Amino acid sequence: MSHAETHSHDHDHDHKPKGFVKRWLMTTNHKDIGTLYLIFSLIMFIFGGALAMIIRLELFQPGLQFVQPDFFNQLTTMHALIMVFGAVMPAFVGFANWMIPIMIGAPDMALPRMNNWSFWILPFAFTMLASTFFMDGGAPAAGWTLYPPLVLQGGHNLAFAVFAIHMLGISSIMGAINVIATIMNMRAPNMGYLKMPLFVWTWLITAFLLIAVMPVFAGAVTMLLTDHYFGTSFFNAAGGGDPVLFQHIFWFFGHPEVYIMILPSFGIISEIIPTFARKPLFGYVSMVYATAGIAFLSFIVWAHHMFSVGMPLGGELFFMYATFLISIPTGVKVFNWVSTMWKGSMTFETPMLFAVAFIILFTIGGFSGLMLAIAPADFQYHDTYFVVAHFHYVLVTGAVFAIIGGVYYWIPKWTGNMYSERLGKIHFWWSVISVNVLFFPQHFLGLAGMPRRIPDYSVQFANWNMWSSIGGFAFGLAQIFFCIIVWRTIKGKGTSKATDRVWEGAKGLEWFIPSPAPHHTFQDGAPVNDEHLAHVSSH
Amino acid sequence: MSQTNTNNDQYYVPHLAKWPIVGSIGMTMTAVGAAIYMNNQFDSPIVMYLGFATLIFMMFGWFGEVIKESESNKYNPQVDASFRMGMIWFIFSEVMFFAGFFGALWYVRNMAVPWLGGEGTGVFTNTELWSGYEGVWPTNGPGNIGGKFELVDPFHLPLINTVLLMASSITLTIAHHALVDGARKKVIGWLIATVVLGATFLFFQVDEYIEAYQHLDLTLKSGIYGSTFFMLTGFHGMHVTLGAIMLTVITIRMMRGHFKPESHFGFEAVAWYWHFVDVVWLGLFIFVYII
Known part of the structure; x- marks a missing residue:
């Protein structure tokens, strides 16, 4: 092909499609699809957060004030389903869409049409799921873990919830296949595996986890469906089945699922820390192996969620020790981040503040996880607020903080505008203080015996619950403030234009293209400049 | 330019995708149609069938497009690899x-059913709840x-x-x-x-x-x-x-x-x-x- 022809071909592509339908509904552009994912995730975050606000409002004082117990159970269930599948996972897929092709020098995702479908399933699935609030019997109310027999005793919602989960699963699997195909097949010619940014690595491993466990989850909820509607006996002891079977299948999915929500966070943090420490990431290769190690272990620890259900002693011991093993690769990661900062010339812009807070607060969540992993101790902690505190530390101050940090880190590249550093810092301190007021007291509540998923409680728990609610409202408000900051950055209000490099210490391909990133990048399939990469293997 | 159409030096990235949204609508109609039918909220499976038809229409359209592109040599070996x-x-x-369902089979045969029959720690489950149940595969459970x-x-x-x-x-x-x-x-x-x-x-x-x-x-x-x-x-x-x-x-x-x-x-x-x-x-x- 002559050069002129290629050029005119390029020219055709360079303009963004006009009109809402073509630009957003029919898009095949990884950046636009990434934007859709991120906006959708933010909307779901606010929706799921609103449910949490009602929960905290009810728990502000003992006694029943605002909602009925059954509606309270619907709130806790839907809050979790929406936050897990609607907010955190789509946010990471949004990051993947935006950043992975740029980071590896690819023209787009490997399967662009399927990429569009992965996204456009989500709004439909969540509309279906949320519509159950308005049905006879209301929304699912058995907790996000959907344990039978309780979940089978609800109203009309089961079929809707199950089908919504099927659709989310299809979306996630297609998204994960796309990520794997992109990373394995679309890297620029000189982009070896061990030159890839850690965010790309963590997503590659996350994608394997997704493909391995989402179908298992789909199978589990299908069994719920047939037990409820078609008379099968999977979870019915009278028919030779076992409700505990569901817990095993669910957690075989569920435990890798929690790593699906944290591994990309590790990737984002591993991008942010070196930039603001102005040092290369310490122990890059060990980070890759640690991520793979965590992913492997995630498949053999699931029953630590079920210590109190009645398992053979051998099972209790195996799952307890296997769980302890996870602290080794996770420790490698935490020490690597700390070593990256050691003697670095550090500055504390908003992304770095969130990243540092992530390391400290996620580690707290990790330690409470180790406490819960001790089988005999778990008999005390199981299904108490201690568990709630634990997973909110890893998911809110872990995953969500990484997402927010990632947004501050890359939003100048996405929009071409620098966010307001002053507002960003206010948002950080407001969030980090309120989130600890919100979740730290829940450790005490749990250790004192307050069970989770209840609308009313003994008066001895009143003080800490009030503190927790105050922290909750403040944290919720802080995220409305975050929406305003994002909006102002997109609109360029009170902000400055971002430079291409954005951050002085930033390395990686995304910092060597213009800000905002052009609609199409790396279309020529040419080798990328090694000088621009953060990790170039020396052997 | 006619020749640009057969240019496959570059990785082929389609311009616009019209089929995914059709697929989403079809999938949602199928799911909602099945759910309201199963719940007896609606006494006909027609919505599900319509959704299913939409999905089949989508597949014809989508695969047809891909086949057309493939036959006109738009795909290079890299696209093939994807x-x-x-x-x-x-x-x-x-x-x-399938592993999920095989896993369920393995679990009930080797764990759940023997426990109902009194093995392991299931002694009292067996004697108190399901007295006389032997827990041998094949079974339809102690409740027959x-x-x-x-x-x-x-x-x-x-x-x-x-x-x-x-x-x-x-x-x-x-x-x-x-x-x-x-x-x-x-x-x-x-x-x-x-x-x-x-x-x-x-x-x-x-x-x-x-x-x-x-x-x-x-x-x-x-x-x-x-x-x-x-x-x-x-x-x-x-x-x-x-x-x-x-x-x-x-x-x-x-x-x-x-x-x-x-x-x-x-x-x-x-x-x-x-x-x-x-x-x-x-x-x-x-x-x-x-x-």
Whole structure:
């Protein structure tokens, strides 16, 4: 092909499609699809957060004030389903869409049409799921873990919830296949595996986890469906089945699922820390192996969620020790981040503040996880607020903080505008203080015996619950403030234009293209400049 | 420029995708239609059928577009590699889906049912709740859910079916070799043989279900045995049906002159899928029917 022809071909592509339908509904552009994912995730975050606000409002004082117990159970269930599948996972897929092709020098995702479908399933699935609030019997109310027999005793919602989960699963699997195909097949010619940014690595491993466990989850909820509607006996002891079977299948999915929500966070943090420490990431290769190690272990620890259900002693011991093993690769990661900062010339812009807070607060969540992993101790902690505190530390101050940090880190590249550093810092301190007021007291509540998923409680728990609610409202408000900051950055209000490099210490391909990133990048399939990469293997 | 259309130096990135949103609408209609029908909120499955029709319409449109692009040489080897990875990982996801059901079968047979029969720590469960229950597979549980039933004889229809599916994998492989050799007529012949074998398998499978329901009293409701038996073989049957449709499509494409000896990913993807359903059947034959 002559050069002129290629050029005119390029020219055709360079303009963004006009009109809402073509630009957003029919898009095949990884950046636009990434934007859709991120906006959708933010909307779901606010929706799921609103449910949490009602929960905290009810728990502000003992006694029943605002909602009925059954509606309270619907709130806790839907809050979790929406936050897990609607907010955190789509946010990471949004990051993947935006950043992975740029980071590896690819023209787009490997399967662009399927990429569009992965996204456009989500709004439909969540509309279906949320519509159950308005049905006879209301929304699912058995907790996000959907344990039978309780979940089978609800109203009309089961079929809707199950089908919504099927659709989310299809979306996630297609998204994960796309990520794997992109990373394995679309890297620029000189982009070896061990030159890839850690965010790309963590997503590659996350994608394997997704493909391995989402179908298992789909199978589990299908069994719920047939037990409820078609008379099968999977979870019915009278028919030779076992409700505990569901817990095993669910957690075989569920435990890798929690790593699906944290591994990309590790990737984002591993991008942010070196930039603001102005040092290369310490122990890059060990980070890759640690991520793979965590992913492997995630498949053999699931029953630590079920210590109190009645398992053979051998099972209790195996799952307890296997769980302890996870602290080794996770420790490698935490020490690597700390070593990256050691003697670095550090500055504390908003992304770095969130990243540092992530390391400290996620580690707290990790330690409470180790406490819960001790089988005999778990008999005390199981299904108490201690568990709630634990997973909110890893998911809110872990995953969500990484997402927010990632947004501050890359939003100048996405929009071409620098966010307001002053507002960003206010948002950080407001969030980090309120989130600890919100979740730290829940450790005490749990250790004192307050069970989770209840609308009313003994008066001895009143003080800490009030503190927790105050922290909750403040944290919720802080995220409305975050929406305003994002909006102002997109609109360029009170902000400055971002430079291409954005951050002085930033390395990686995304910092060597213009800000905002052009609609199409790396279309020529040419080798990328090694000088621009953060990790170039020396052997 | 006419020549730009055949430019495949670059990785082909389609401009606009109109089919995904059609697919989402179809999927949602199918799901909502099924849900309201199952809940008796609506007394006709029409919405589900319409949704399903929309999905089929989407597949015709979407795959048609891809086939057209492929036949006009828009795809370079790198695009081909993406498709390959997509199919491999899709099949892996299917493997995991079946693994969930096989896992359930393994768990109830080796854990749940023996515990109900008093093994391990289940002594009091057995004596207090299900006194006299022996916990031996096959079972419909201590509650005798679905009533007495008999088993399908593995060495009658299932054995024939095993032979049929194994043979279909061989005929498909012969067709593949013929395609690489450029012997198109031979390919079509062996493909038709494969489809016929697959269809015969499905016919016998339906026959077996009818026999189970009418003569053996073995139904989906026959406790845990019926549940695992029909869900595993049923999902497998659905996959064989899908695979047979895919085989039919590539047979028609062969007749229309599609595929080249050196490049025929569509053919290979279907072949991989067919071998996959074949392997799943072997698992079923051993773990569901024989053991």
